[in-house]
Amino acid sequence: MPDYAPTIMWFRDDLRLADNPALSAAVAAGPVVCVYIHDPALNLGGAEKWWLHGALEALDADLRAQGGQLCLMAGPEQESLLWLAQMLGARGVEWNRRYAGPARTRDAAIKTALKAGGLMAQSHPGNMLHEPWQVRTKQGGPFRVFTPWWRAVQAMGPPLPPLPVPHGLNAALAAAPVPDAVASQLVKLAALSLRPATPDWAAGLRATWQPGETAALERLDTFLAERLPGYATARDLPARPATSGLSPCLRFGHVSPRQVWHAVDARGAGDRDSASFLSELGWRDFAQSTLFDFPDMATRSLRPEFDAMPWRTDPAGLRAWQRGRTGYPIIDAGMRELWHTGCMHNRVRMIVASFLTKHLLLDWRVGERWFADTLVDADAASNPFNWQWVAGCGLDAAPYFRIFNPVLQGEKFDPEGAYVRRWVPELVRLPGRAIHTPWKADLPAGTRYPTPVVDLAGGRARALAAWKAL
Ligand SMILES: Cc1cc2nc3c(=O)[nH]c(=O)nc-3n(C[C@H](O)[C@H](O)[C@H](O)COP(=O)(O)OP(=O)(O)OC[C@H]3O[C@@H](n4cnc5c(N)ncnc54)[C@H](O)[C@@H]3O)c2cc1C
Incomplete structure (x- = not known):
């Protein structure tokens, strides 16, 4: 293998130059070509895709400032990598590990395939x-x-301790120009259609976040x-x-x-x-x-007794929850914050998740999927882990009988109602903590705020009865 054979740095969930062990290893070995592969198997949510567009743009700009570029490919990861390695005459591939079950299976297969082709394949701890x-x-x-x-x-x-941006990165990138035969096969970022177009629902995300x-x-x-x-x-x-x-x-x-x-x-x-x-x-x-x-944590309750939970089907209740129209101000504020910004405060995530899985008695997986599609931080581990924690079916979970009362939670953690007032402008005129019980207030004529979708005491009793019967 000639000395100038490049190493492929395969970026995945590690879109940075500093403290990137795989990138440091690649640079230490000589010339480096950087690639990101957009594989449909990654199964990203809408908000994550929006973030990814900006993230790839930023990483490409950072690499260009160092004299390189980010090669973008679309398609199955294994085929794309093997093709790229062959076209470049690469010595091998470096990457930082992923921990979700399906991604680990793919990585193991890719490692085997690369090694079978005489290439070096090294994974690193970066996440x-x-x-x-x-x-x-x-x-x-x-x-x-x-x-x-x-x-x-x-x-x-x-x-x-974290690693610096690798010393010699610019020389390593300059030593591995991307050949025309490869460049002509790369995809343009816009062609990945990661940003929403019709309708463009991402204005709130743009106003809140700057990826990179x-x-x-x-x-x-x-x-x-x-x-x-x-x-x-x-x-x-x-x-x-x-x-x-x-x-x-x-x-x-x-x-x-x-x-x-x-x-x-x-x-x-x-x-x-x-x-x-x-x-x-x-x-x-x-x-x-x-x-x-527990690789099936995203799809299976970690406490198997919850397989028998009589989760309800309630399309109207689910829709009210998703749209922030449940009639409970702290829930509606959280769900609207999520829709607008792609994020939600941790305390409110716990309150809305408890409401869905307990007062509405809907399967935690339904909520997990909605979060996976709407959160910019949707994470294959943190999202199902926390849903299971709140729903009571996780390993170290809050007990199922701990059911957050959204009114009391609102009064405790948003005592002045400032958070609700920000996201539920219909209620802006209600003073102080009265904002958490709008059904008790005289709302100004014409106020269009829903009546509660479920009675709190009734929903709680139904949830406890279902759980006790397990
Ligand atoms: C139902 C539910 C779903 C969630 N889904 C996600 C998700 O998909 N992705 C995600 O990153 N977090 C998730 N969380 C955890 C937590 O809500 C967010 O990490 C936090 O709100 C992010 O805000 P921050 O960065 O300002 O947090 P900070 O308070 O600044 O915390 C610092 C970092 O610690 C980590 N962290 C904090 N709390 C948790 C936690 N409970 N579990 C795991 N990591 C945590 C995050 O990486 C966070 O950025 C979820 C929580 C709940 C209750």
């Missing part, structure tokens, strides 16, 4: 604080409960300077801009969890706010690890 198999019980099995898992993680000491590594690092800096102090107390208040907003950046790998961990740890030096934030970052790793050990 978690620690790899799932590094954190094990004394018996060597997976942890099922967060607290002992987190204790074990902390006992391991800090995660690996530069924007993610700026977001991290802003969080450290302005929001980390006080995070532990304010993180539960949806009206306050108190959390990092980094979840889509972590989902698409514009920033790595190790970069975030070290930045926060250096700033907070073990104080209450940084400890609280790092444990949230820990939940992300725990969700990824759980998916690694």
Whole structure:
């Protein structure tokens, strides 16, 4: 193999140049060609696709600033990679690992196929604080409960320090110009049709987010300077801009969890706010690890007794929930925030998920799928993990009988009603916490706000009866 044979850097959920172990390994080996393959098997939701468009644009710009480019391909990953490797006379492929069951199966097959073709294929740890198999019980099995898992993680000491943008990246990219025969087969970003056209529903996403590594690092800096102090107390208040907003950046790998961990740890030096934030970052790793050990977590309740749960079918109730027209202001505010921005505050995610799976008694998978389509941070692990947690069927879940009352939750976490007022303008004139019980108020004539789709006491009793019968 001649020295100048390039290495293919295969970008997936790691769309960044810094702390990218696969990219660093590729650059260390010599010339590098960078590729992203849009495979329909990735099965992305609408909001994720919108984000991906901006993310690929940003990564291409970052690579061009270093004298390279991002080669875009569409089609099955394995075929595309093998074709590209052959056309380039590549020495091999480097990538960072994915942990979802189907993606792992594809990666294993791709590794085998590349090696059978005499190519090198190396995977790296780039998406978690620690790899799932590094954190094990004394018996060597997976942890099922967060607290002992987190204790074990902390006992391991800090995660690996983040890597810089690889030294020599521009030389490695310059040494591997993309041949015309390859360039002519690449797809244009616009041809992937990742952005909605008719209708263009993404105005709120555009107003809220800027995909890409530069924007993610700026977001991290802003969080450290302005929001980390006080995070532990304010993180539960949806009206306050108190959390990092980094979840889509972590989902698409514009920033790595190790970069975030070290930045926060250096700033907070073990104080209450940084400890609280790092444990949230820990939940992300725990969700990824759980998916690694239970690959069908997105489709099967982790507690098998929930297979017998008599979930209802209620198209009108589901539609009211999806559209933010349930008649419960905190639920409607959350669902409208989601529709408009592609995101929702964590506390409100828990309230709307509890309402769907308990008061409406609809299958958690129905809610999970709606979130997967509408969240910019939709994550193959965190989304089903949290749905199962709220629905009570996860391993370390909140018990099913813990049913959030949306009125009390609203009064507690949005006491002035500022969050509801922002997203449910019909109710803007209701004062203070009265906004959480609009059916008790004299609404101004002409106000079109729905009456509640379900009686809270009745829905709760129905859910508890179904659960007790399991
Ligand atoms: C029903 C439901 C569905 C969810 N679906 C997703 C999802 O698809 N993708 C996703 O990233 N998060 C999901 N979450 C977790 C959480 O709501 C979001 O990570 C959080 O709201 C993102 O906002 P932030 O970045 O400002 O969080 P911060 O409070 O700033 O937290 C920092 C980071 O920690 C991680 N994190 C925080 N809470 C959790 C958690 N409970 N589980 C896993 N990781 C967490 C995220 O990566 C987050 O960016 C879900 C929660 C619920 C209740």
